[in-house]
Amino acid sequence: MSNTYYHNKTVLITGGAQGIGLGMAFGFAQAGAYVVITDKDQEAGKQAEQWLQEQSLKAEFILCDISVEADVQALMQQVKEKRQSLDALINNAGLADPFMGPLQNLDMADFDKVLAVNLRGPLLCAKYALPLLQKAGHPAILNISSTRAFMSEPETFAYSASKGGLEALTHSLAVSLTEERVRVNAIAPGWIEVGDWKKQEDKYEPQHTKEDKAQHPVGRVGQPQDIAEAALFLCSDKAGFITGQSLTIDGGMTVKMIYA
Numbered sequence: 440m441s442n443t444y445y446h447n448k449t450v451l452i453t454g455g456a457q458g459i460g461l462g463m464a465f466g467f468a469q470a471g472a473y474v475v476i477t478d479k480d481q482e483a484g485k486q487a488e489q490w491l492q493e494q495s496l497k498a499e500f501i502l503c504d505i506s507v508e509a510d511v512q513a514l515m516q517q518v519k520e521k522r523q524s525l526d527a528l529i530n531n532a533g534l535a536d537p538f539m540g541p542l543q544n545l546d547m548a549d550f551d552k553v554l555a556v557n558l559r560g561p562l563l564c565a566k567y568a569l570p571l572l573q574k575a576g577h578p579a580i581l582n583i584s585s586t587r588a589f590m591s592e593p594e595t596f597a598y599s600a601s602k603g604g605l606e607a608l609t610h611s612l613a614v615s616l617t618e619e620r621v622r623v624n625a626i627a628p629g630w631i632e633v634g635d636w637k638k639q640e641d642k643y644e645p646q647h648t649k650e651d652k653a654q655h656p657v658g659r660v661g662q663p664q665d666i667a668e669a670a671l672f673l674c675s676d677k678a679g680f681i682t683g684q685s686l687t688i689d690g691g692m693t694v695k696m697i698y699a
């Protein structure tokens with residue numbers, strides 16, 4: 440990739456105020472992009488915006504709950520007024536805690552809430568970002584799913600289903616947006632440590648046991664930067680022949696065979 444590819448490009452990252460989203464915001468802004476981070480957590484968003492701007496990076500925060508259609512419409516209107524077009528939409532926002540408790544006690548409202556954010560949210564964002572993406576030279580959508588789309592721990596019904604749906608939505612969008620020339624791909628992260636990338640009061644010191652590291656063939660837990668590197672490639676014109684694909688980034692955890 441030419442190291443000027445992202446100069447003057449606009450990249451919108453949902454859930455960009457913390458965690459993997461903030462790691463990607465940092466990576467794209469360092470590559471020269473104008474990064475719009477959107478999040479439903481205003482405090483986290485303001486902190487992230489300030490931290491990025493203090494490093495002379497081009498970034499701004501816009502408040503939005505991606506499960507609310509009117510919020511998403513208003514978000515895209517603001518992006519249009521400020522930037523006119525959008526080069527990449529990264530659907531990263533998600534309710535990241537997968538555990539729900541036993542099926543017998545499942546409250547369907549909790550299930551619906553996870554689907555509304557993790558699956559319906561990315562579709563809403565794609566729908567309302569489309570007119571802006573069409574104005575870009577090499578537009579791309581990147582969906583952040585999870586290795587939990589392909590394998591599960593017990594009692595993670597909504598999270599697993601939402602991420603499986605997001606994988607399917609990725610190829611569905613890819614084959615639907617050909618006229619519009621929008622490439623659509625996914626990254627399925629494994630265990631990514633976000634303790635250092637939380638808002639101030641939620642930061643924690645990451646601690647990983649020998650066993651935590653050993654279950655990864657590469658010998659460590661992942662970092663937001665690992666996802667950012669792949670996102671930079673997948674959203675660039677260097678990935679121009681890649682669409683409808685999902686890239687697992689998990690340090691090899693899901694290919695390691697375990698005999699229980």
Ligand SMILES: NC(=O)c1ccc[n+]([C@@H]2O[C@H](COP(=O)([O-])OP(=O)(O)OC[C@H]3O[C@@H](n4cnc5c(N)ncnc54)[C@H](O)[C@@H]3O)[C@@H](O)[C@H]2O)c1
Pocket residue numbers: 453454455456457458459460477478479480483503504505506531532533534535556560583584585586627628629630631632633
């Ligand atoms: N961290 C991991 O190990 C891991 C692994 C696989 C997949 N993922 C996925 O990566 C993405 C980011 O995860 P993370 O670990 O950085 O989570 P995080 O909780 O640290 O950050 C998620 C951000 O999304 C925001 N958000 C949540 N709901 C929103 C909504 N309705 N509208 C707008 N913003 C909203 C939150 O406020 C938060 O700032 C999620 O989609 C998650 O499912 C994470």
